[in-house]
Amino acid sequence: MPGLAAPLIAWYRDAARDLPWRREGFGAWGTLVSEFMLQQTPVNRVVPHLEAWLTRWPTPADLAASPPGDAVTQWANLGYPRRALWLHRAAVEIRDRHDGVVPRDVDALLALTGIGDYTARAVAVFAYGDRHPVVDTNTRRVLARAVEGRAQPGPPNRRDLEAMEAELPADIAEAAIVNAAAMELGAIVCTARAPKCEACPLAAQCAWRAAGYPASEDRRRKQATYEGSDRQTRGAVLKTLREAAPAAVPAFAIIPEWPDAAQRDRAIDSLIADGLVEAVDDHLRLPGHPAS
DNA sequence: GACACGTGGAT
DNA sequence: TATCCAAGTGT
Structure with missing residues (x-):
């Protein structure tokens, strides 16, 4: 060959x-x-x-x-x-x-x-x-x-x-x-x-x-459908926080019209677990410097 | 090794 | 319109 x-x-x-x-x-x-x-x-x-x-x-x-x-x-x-x-x-x-x-x-x-x-x-x-x-x-x-x-x-x-x-x-x-x-x-x-x-x-x-x-x-394997997925939900949450940054956003104001509130809340929790989002009081924001 | 993980352009 | 695809990585 x-x-x-x-x-x-x-x-x-x-x-x-x-x-x-x-x-x-x-x-x-x-x-x-x-x-x-x-x-x-x-x-x-x-x-x-x-x-x-x-x-x-x-x-x-x-x-x-x-x-x-x-x-x-x-x-x-x-x-x-x-x-x-x-x-x-x-x-x-x-x-x-x-x-x-x-x-x-x-x-x-x-x-x-x-x-x-x-x-x-x-x-x-x-x-x-x-x-x-x-x-x-x-x-x-x-x-x-x-x-x-x-x-x-x-x-x-x-x-x-x-x-x-x-x-x-x-x-x-x-x-x-x-x-x-x-x-x-x-x-x-x-x-x-x-x-x-x-x-x-x-x-x-x-x-x-x-x-x-x-x-x-x-x-x-077929790629999972994006519409209605957890990925889309996470993306929407993060888009909201990017556009507000560096300000924090009240939790109730995060994609409030999302069709599935439980899915939205799970997305927020998973983003926090991944370190992409921080929760402070009743607000969410993108991660700042870790406390020293 | 299968699966989750964003987003937008091409077909 | 629905599906495919894109210089992958970590779990």
């Missing part, structure tokens, strides 16, 4: 999008913030928020010095607001454990709040130029198709890292490009729906294409 590296590198040189975190000297903190924002949120929605974030908090210490609620407010409507809280915690950890410098070591990165297998290696590779396999959902789909001949990848697995490692050149700089190129291909060519196979640099060697594009076995 011929490797994917050479055609990916050649394709990426011409096809890569011009994205902020690919600019020369973007910095490890910028890379880290971008990766947090990109966890399950599309690129086009991230870009403007990323620039505003880095203008307000140019270093981890700057963010760590602000109350966590400010991070939740600045996060705005990017979704999964716990990521804002985790990013704030990671900034505190970086300040306290790493002298304010984003660590380079993968294990040190993995020890930070909100950083898992993907983000840790993305920072080590894209910010610091080290050699590791970086595997996101795009890469998993590219490998599933080009190498395994399947329409969709199976569930995430630690073997994914080994599968990508097998495609990386020994050269450190080239390995980084192959990581980025596999993600980019999955994002703009080898897409989940309507892949552009006629424009794919791997078409000649794609196992899925060679097998006649067999359909996936479709064991994927």
